Amino acid sequence: MSKFRKKKKGMPAVNTAALPDIVFMLLFFFMVTTTMRETSLKIDAPRLPSATEIKKLEHKSLVSTIYVGKAKETEKYGTGYNRIQLNDKIATPEDVPAFILNARLSVSEGEIPFMTTSIKADKQSSVGTITDIRLKLRDVNALKVSYSTNSGTDN
Amino acid sequence: MARRENPEINAGSMADIAFLLLIFFLVTTTMNVDSGISKKLSEKPPPDYVPPIIKEKNIFEVNINFRNELQVEGERMEVKDIKEAAIKFIDNGGGVGKPGEDGTPGKPCDYCKGEGSESSSDHPNKAIISVQSDRGTDYGTYIAVQNELLKAYAVLRDRLCTERYGMTYKELDKRYKDDRNNEELKKKVDDIKASYPQIISDAEPTSAN
Numbered sequence: 077m078s079k080f081r082k083k084k085k086g087m088p089a090v091n092t093a094a095l096p097d098i099v100f101m102l103l104f105f106f107m108v109t110t111t112m113r114e115t116s117l118k119i120d121a122p123r124l125p126s127a128t129e130i131k132k133l134e135h136k137s138l139v140s141t142i143y144v145g146k147a148k149e150t151e152k153y154g155t156g157y158n159r160i161q162l163n164d165k166i167a168t169p170e171d172v173p174a175f176i177l178n179a180r181l182s183v184s185e186g187e188i189p190f191m192t193t194s195i196k197a198d199k200q201s202s203v204g205t206i207t208d209i210r211l212k213l214r215d216v217n218a219l220k221v222s223y224s225t226n227s228g229t230d231n
Numbered sequence: 232m233a234r235r236e237n238p239e240i241n242a243g244s245m246a247d248i249a250f251l252l253l254i255f256f257l258v259t260t261t262m263n264v265d266s267g268i269s270k271k272l273s274e275k276p277p278p279d280y281v282p283p284i285i286k287e288k289n290i291f292e293v294n295i296n297f298r299n300e301l302q303v304e305g306e307r308m309e310v311k312d313i314k315e316a317a318i319k320f321i322d323n324g325g326g327v328g329k330p331g332e333d334g335t336p337g338k339p340c341d342y343c344k345g346e347g348s349e350s351s352s353d354h355p356n357k358a359i360i361s362v363q364s365d366r367g368t369d370y371g372t373y374i375a376v377q378n379e380l381l382k383a384y385a386v387l388r389d390r391l392c393t394e395r396y397g398m399t400y401k402e403l404d405k406r407y408k409d410d411r412n413n414e415e416l417k418k419k420v421d422d423i424k425a426s427y428p429q430i431i432s433d434a435e436p437t438s439a440n
Contacts, residue, residue: 092243099249106256125374129381133265144370194265197370203295204366206373207436214275223374224267 118161119145122198126228133222138190140179141224142172144197144205157198158205169205172212196224268377273432289352291320291360293376297367301376310375317360317383319345321427326353342391342426355387355427363434380431387427395422 147153324343352358388400
């Protein structure tokens with residue numbers, strides 16, 4: 077008995093052996109849910125308009141994103157809200173077809189009709205720019221478009 | 232002999248390492264699900280394409296100018312009032328619908344609850360909403376208008392769906408999405424979709440300057 081008594085002396089340390097387990101659990105959760113941003117934004121993050129009648133975009137690999145907004149390098153591109161970013165470059169509507177065709181290369185042929193173009197445009201961008209993009213998308217038969225919005229509250 | 236116990240490996244700093252990684256992933260995580268208003272563009276018309284002649288009364292015209300002001304069917308309107316006006320127009324049911332693809336003649340709309348006025352749309356499947364904006368119109372306003380129009384369709388679809396199948400269209404659609412192979416649900420969804428098809432067309436934008 078005396079053997080056991082001896083151990084009780086002194087403050088017992090709080091057992092932290094399970095702490096790493098908990099932290100690892102959280103870690104794995106975030107590792108799995110993380111999606112790394114593939115492109116760095118050359119434009120200010122667009123302030124998306126909000127809407128209520130929205131649909132979630134499924135199949136991330138089939139979505140190509142076009143950003144429209146104000147360029148970060150204002151001295152080079154001006155302060156208008158109508159700069160278009162494709163991949164990691166500021167581009168013009170003329171570059172849209174090439175961008176779409178390039179995106180098509182990475183998916184199998186059967187999935188091409190399901191490809192969606194997500195347009196992330198700033199609230200203050202003008203419809204003219206969006207129309208230009210839309211016409212170019214139509215030229216290459218990329219007909220599924222999603223206007224990216226925040227989910228607003230119902231009023 | 233007072234032998235010491237086997238010294239344990241100190242795992243105290245394991246938590247630190249794990250925390251470091253955890254914080255890294257916390258910071259880099261973006262969990263936003265991309266969502267938005269989805270639209271199907273019309274295909275590029277062939278060069279010799281002659282647009283079909285559509286009766287004026289079957290077109291609901293929405294104009295947005297470069298100052299983001301709205302004009303609906305020739306009258307000024309606020310964004311919040313579009314929904315009601317669109318519902319009234321779509322649900323009017325003043326005539327017969329489009330003839331079926333198999334050549335059956337068009338039927339009058341028996342589920343419409345509108346006024347049946349002569350000067351408004353014939354049938355939901357003929358009712359076209361045309362949105363014309365200016366090149367200078369703010370994208371935000373454009374989206375707000377599209378959203379209100381979609382809301383109008385949602386209201387009508389919900390109403391019809393509740394009448395026919397005892398649940399809202401949203402609910403029906405969700406059930407179908409959870410169970411894609413269910414033929415019965417698919418038939419219901421298609422039925423509602425065909426009853427109130429979303430026909431929103433974007434006219435070529437005007438340019439103020």
